[in-house]
Amino acid sequence: MTVLSEDLIAEANAREIAALDEDYDALGRKLARGGLAIDAIKDRVAAFSVAVPSWGAGRGGTRFAKFPIPGEPTNIHEKLEDCAVIQQLSRVTPRVSPHFPWDKVGDYKGLRQEAAALGLGFDAVNSNTFQDQPGQARTYATGSLSSTVAATRAQAVEHNIECIEIGQQLGSRDLTVWVGDGTNFPGQQDFARSLDRYLDAASQVYAALPGDWRMLLEHKMFEPAFYSTVISDWGSSILAAQELGPKAKCLVDLGHHAPNVNIEQIVARLHRFGKLGGFHFNDSKYGDDDLDSGSINPHQLFLVFNELVEAEAHPRDGFDPSYMIDQSHNVTDPIESMLSSAEAITSCFAKALLVDREALHAAQEANDTMMAFQALRRPYTIDVAPILARARAEAGGAIDVLATYRASRWRERKAQERKPVGLGAGIV
Numbered sequence: 001m002t003v004l005s006e007d008l009i010a011e012a013n014a015r016e017i018a019a020l021d022e023d024y025d026a027l028g029r030k031l032a033r034g035g036l037a038i039d040a041i042k043d044r045v046a047a048f049s050v051a052v053p054s055w056g057a058g059r060g061g062t063r064f065a066k067f068p069i070p071g072e073p074t075n076i077h078e079k080l081e082d083c084a085v086i087q088q089l090s091r092v093t094p095r096v097s098p099h100f101p102w103d104k105v106g107d108y109k110g111l112r113q114e115a116a117a118l119g120l121g122f123d124a125v126n127s128n129t130f131q132d133q134p135g136q137a138r139t140y141a142t143g144s145l146s147s148t149v150a151a152t153r154a155q156a157v158e159h160n161i162e163c164i165e166i167g168q169q170l171g172s173r174d175l176t177v178w179v180g181d182g183t184n185f186p187g188q189q190d191f192a193r194s195l196d197r198y199l200d201a202a203s204q205v206y207a208a209l210p211g212d213w214r215m216l217l218e219h220k221m222f223e224p225a226f227y228s229t230v231i232s233d234w235g236s237s238i239l240a241a242q243e244l245g246p247k248a249k250c251l252v253d254l255g256h257h258a259p260n261v262n263i264e265q266i267v268a269r270l271h272r273f274g275k276l277g278g279f280h281f282n283d284s285k286y287g288d289d290d291l292d293s294g295s296i297n298p299h300q301l302f303l304v305f306n307e308l309v310e311a312e313a314h315p316r317d318g319f320d321p322s323y324m325i326d327q328s329h330n331v332t333d334p335i336e337s338m339l340s341s342a343e344a345i346t347s348c349f350a351k352a353l354l355v356d357r358e359a360l361h362a363a364q365e366a367n368d369t370m371m372a373f374q375a376l377r378r379p380y381t382i383d384v385a386p387i388l389a390r391a392r393a394e395a396g397g398a399i400d401v402l403a404t405y406r407a408s409r410w411r412e413r414k415a416q417e418r419k420p421v422g423l424g425a426g427i428v
């Protein structure tokens, strides 16, 4: 079952194919001069994938407001439909990362079948102990896994275990844990004791992990707590992951660091110790974490992928990171943002594949700074769009994803069918 007409995509591609062939062949000749086979790169690109978050299908918001658009999805079923549109056009987002309790349903086996019929699977399950739900016994106002109240910690543990159980039915194998726990005032909590409580509670979640599952710890420097957070940085994250055990890994969200932090080096460090478990892609200008991937600093995204490709070539402890987009679409159609982001992410992956690693390593060993730099700079300046477009087209996707999406009039049609979204608060 396809959500968009295959004929529509084929007709749009027919108008683009001659120009694409010309560009692909020209790029192929250019890469061949450097000893690279463009078809081999294209095959690697075709095998690449990144998950989309279920919540990303809706218009996000800020803590000030949310401005819904007509035709926006209001439940997991409609969100899956929109994710299927992204996958059908881009062919690089075959999995959806669900979030509970936002995506709660009565029948998870049915939901898994529904997704499969749309050509989708499920990625990491995300728990939520950063906000209270109706009917919840204990508040998370003063923390969840690190709460000073034992019953609150127990409730947060129980919720995470429930997420694992749901994830098993959905075919997931990762639980992503991010807590909003932290403080807004110096002295508000004891740094050591709050981490002790977190580790104790997290170890109870860890103990409930099935054998082939991983627990991905996501750090965040600030927000909603603005003075300190319990898992604030990659240091806290790796220490916690090391204490919890081999199935605990670190998840790097690009926007969860101080401005200008060298995130590519963090990637290399986490990989060195076998603890790089996952990635949340987005972009950031100041201290935010929700701008579209590659919209502000595509060079950083490329340098991150350079480390990921390097790590893949030199695997340690089963290198198998889970890649996901995690951003909030406040002013765009979320489908368009995720199409554009998926392209930006895949493009950086493709450029990282073009790096001449032998030349890079030789220049590094010889302390030839300029040639080492050029080994990274040259592939960064190459336009790899024809490689991505050819990979998409061969898989049945669209050569021009945004133009084809607009031509489908998907959002206009859904605006007629779907019920309007309420003016709710923003989501994180």
Ligand SMILES: [Mn+2]
Residues within 6 Å of the ligand: 218, 253, 280, 326
């Ligand atoms: Mn994230």
